[in-house]
Amino acid sequence: MIWIIGGTSEASILSRKIEDVDDFVITSATESEEEFIDLNKLIVGRMGLEDMLNFVEEKDISLIVDLSHPYAKIVSENARKVSKIKNIMYIRYVRKKSEIPSNAIYLKTYEDCIEYLKNISGTVFFTTGSKNIGDFEKIRENNRFIYRILPANSSIEECKEWNVAMKDIVAILGPFSIDFNKSMFKEYNADYVVMKDSGEAGGTLEKILACNELNILPIVIGREKEDGIDDLDEIEKIIRNQKKKGE
Template sequence: MILVFGGTTEGKKVAGILEKAACPYYYSTKTNIDFQPGAYGIYRHGALTATQLQAFCKVHAVRAIVHASHPFATQLHATIYESAQTLSLPVLRYERNYPERLEHPLVKYCSSYTVAMSWLEQHPVKRLLALTGVQTIAPLTPYWQQHATIFRILPRESSLALAVQAGFPKEHLVQDMPGNDLQQELALIRQYDIDCILTKESGESGFLATKIQAALQSNIPILIIERPALPDTFITVSDEVSLLAGLNSVLS
């Protein structure tokens, strides 16, 4: 049995690969999403602590974990690492593609949100467009309470509820799916008179290249939070061949 942590484009790719290879697997996400497994998959949802994850792996005889969740799911990274170390389970990290980091005066990579906020304090902007996701609204409260900020969040009731819970004003929310439509991004920047973008190093699946291009065409800075480092014990794979080869290696 293989346990897949998904909820992303990469997670769906992994599920498709395992279905094709007739490998039994559990597909796990934090929240309940519209995921229909095939003949070899079983879907579950709900956050797991390290203790719960270890119990799940024991009960279901999990022999390998494929971690295909979001690169910024830092708590999940830690939970998987701790559990895998305790149970001596191999972890394959199905990684997304990332564009090469661009060296440009308007493109600024930041090691943390604290660094990004410090830059913004030193370089005040009229209106910030935050594309960092609804989960970052609460941590960034000290900034948006004092400075004009627009947050784009997913068009889901759960996302809206989190934003409202954090106290963020509804009129400053844009509920829309991210995409690779450059004209759509440029229109959003013009509509709200944005003069700086805050986003995450979310790779091609997060349409990072499109966001950067929109900032450059608009001649405004874009602050990019660098993706967190992963444990050295995770085995990186990025396609069907490397995933199946990795599974064959650790399960043989």
């Protein structure tokens, strides 16, 4: 069995490419991929290291294909550990980094972003999802923080846990065009837009260009360089070759 770790739009693209392959399964931490992936192949739920080890045993996994989000570092770290412990082949899909213009504030980590935000005033529009809402809320003070999140139960619950007002929640599924971003940033009178460097598939460029047209300061949280494959066609070939070996 081939295990595809989802969490990105590329996971659904890959699943369509190999839909004729019977023996693969896709996992996702949240229900957001249920609309895009064959539910017979999809298993939803968060997994730690022990869960992953048990999953590999239960499903008799022979290949791990990691298409988790570029910022889901723990997921990838655990998947690599599982591959070593179980002596299973592991391949990682890596999104290409974005070309960040000089007018954007580029910060290496979430911690750097939090330190930067401690010294600003105004309205900040976050497009970084729900995971770090608690960290941001701790330093909000008198500023207005708007969170654009997935319309998933887990995301809404995270907002509720940190008492985020409903007027400060935008629950919607992307990707978004430049014009759509402009309309939204303008509607909320954003002074800053915080984003991850999620690459082309994550709409980073569209967010930055929208900010530029509205004279809003874009704040980009960077990511570490990661070894892997940036071509889904190449990953498809590896999967099909692995399948042939197992026949």
